[in-house]
Amino acid sequence: MADYLYIIVFALFQIAFLLQLYYLLVIQKRLGSYKRTEKADSTHPVSVIICARNEEENLRNYLPFVLEQDYPDFEVVVVNDCSVDESDLVLREFSLKYKNLKVVTINEHTRFKHGKKFAVTLGIKAASHEHLLFTDADCKPASNNWIRKMQENFDGSTEIVLGYSPYIVRKGFLNKLIRFETFFTALNYLSFSLAGKPYMGVGRNLAYTKSLFFKGKGFAAHMHIPSGDDDLFVNQNASSRNTVIEIDPESHVWSEPKTSFSSYFTQKIRHMGAGKVYKASHKRMLSFQAGSALAFYLLLGILVLINAQWYVILSFFLIRFLVQIFIYAPVFKRLNCKDLIWWFPALDLIYNFYILVLSIISLFKKKIKWK
Incomplete structure (x- = not known):
């Protein structure tokens, strides 16, 4: 039974890992490599x-x-x-x-x-x-x-x-x-x-x-x-x-x-x-992104608790982390927050769980005002 549990959890962990790599390498990498083209010097009122x-x-x-x-x-x-x-x-x-x-x-x-x-x-x-x-x-x-x-x-x-x-x-x-x-x-x-x-x-x-x-x-x-x-x-x-x-x-x-x-x-x-009334396609792509990030951390914790081979789990964590640093580092600089790179590992973990809590609470929050 323990072996089946390990296989299922590890398979889900790998899926979450691959989804995270997709969003990092296919989507988010675009901003780091983005080059602004010079625009024509024209003015509109x-x-x-x-x-x-x-x-x-x-x-x-x-x-x-x-x-x-x-x-x-x-x-x-x-x-x-x-x-x-x-x-x-x-x-x-x-x-x-x-x-x-x-x-x-x-x-x-x-x-x-x-x-x-x-x-x-x-x-x-x-x-x-x-x-x-x-x-x-x-x-x-x-x-x-x-x-x-x-x-x-x-x-x-x-x-x-x-x-x-x-x-x-x-x-x-x-x-x-x-x-x-x-x-x-x-x-x-x-x-x-x-x-x-x-x-x-x-x-x-x-x-x-x-x-x-x-x-x-x-x-x-x-x-x-x-x-x-x-x-x-x-x-x-x-x-x-x-x-x-x-x-x-x-x-x-x-x-x-x-x-x-x-x-x-x-x-x-x-x-x-x-966010509840975004287009269905947008809600799906953002849900997969946020869900895979949260699942990555949760399943990583479960694998550690069931005594999975630590060096295998660590290698997945390090690969994701290094890819994040490679992609995020230039963006941190371009978006005027390069000091946060030193806090990134802790902030990434806290942010994903914080968003989960907010999402759950927002389901039951009815009265919302501008100010």
């Missing part, structure tokens, strides 16, 4: 859209970095969504100084409650230009060429540009976990896009055309989902023909990370709610 709810401090600290971009023709549309702090005063003050700032104000309604998608939709309707660029109130562009780097991708059939938004480095393990999760998420959605299978984007740094938004009927298909103004829109409208990526360091947008496990936990539960 751009509307930057930011939705803000009670973001007084962040607007004061970060909005000038957006308003002062080195770009000839752009506007910044800030949707002040039912704020009860001093956001309105900050925006009025900035409106006197910056002529390219347009403010859309949403007032609280006693009976009508809305999420971020409603605010984004109003921002898009208020935008004057065809090319839209999105970020958040707590974000700071890495350079004054952010708009330029993102918009120059709009040539030919391109309708969606997937950017990258790292989190600012702070002290503590939580910061490392958040930044690793962000690294892995970006590694995945950027690599899958390069493989011709774009499935999501991040609203902190995302661009698409106004005509695509209205052609796809905006957020109508998933307006009932509180989150997903970014990833669900991309999931619904992106294809291998109309989507490109942009990871030039000048195009990055830095964001403030959560500072407590409870706030990070709430944020991740909200994000996972959107």
Whole structure:
């Protein structure tokens, strides 16, 4: 009986191992070897859209970095969504100084409650230009060429540009976990896009055309989902023909990370709610990826407990680990988180089990709010 158990567990372990190698060598390797081609020096009028709810401090600290971009023709549309702090005063003050700032104000309604998608939709309707660029109130562009780097991708059939938004480095393990999760998420959605299978984007740094938004009927298909103004829109409208990526360091947008496990936990539960309504093909490919990673660690532990030959098991672990380091090392550098490589073995293990716990909890979590 013990021999049969060993054979079954070892066979499943090998399947998980091979699936992991597939995702590493066939999909994720694309980002590490990706070479950005020089784009034509052309400019299109751009509307930057930011939705803000009670973001007084962040607007004061970060909005000038957006308003002062080195770009000839752009506007910044800030949707002040039912704020009860001093956001309105900050925006009025900035409106006197910056002529390219347009403010859309949403007032609280006693009976009508809305999420971020409603605010984004109003921002898009208020935008004057065809090319839209999105970020958040707590974000700071890495350079004054952010708009330029993102918009120059709009040539030919391109309708969606997937950017990258790292989190600012702070002290503590939580910061490392958040930044690793962000690294892995970006590694995945950027690599899958390069493989011709774009499935999501991040609203902190995302661009698409106004005509695509209205052609796809905006957020109508998933307006009932509180989150997903970014990833669900991309999931619904992106294809291998109309989507490109942009990871030039000048195009990055830095964001403030959560500072407590409870706030990070709430944020991740909200994000996972959107994943439930991804396209079936996308859910399958991501489930196989996450499932094989988790199975690899679980089955490895079982094999150790049933006294399998340790050197055989160790060889599988080392092969996967070395392939990961080979593929991830250049990506860590390109995505501004090379310090995490020293924490990688522990973070990879913790991350996979943390995502499992979140996935289980999200199945029973019903009430989710934007803010």
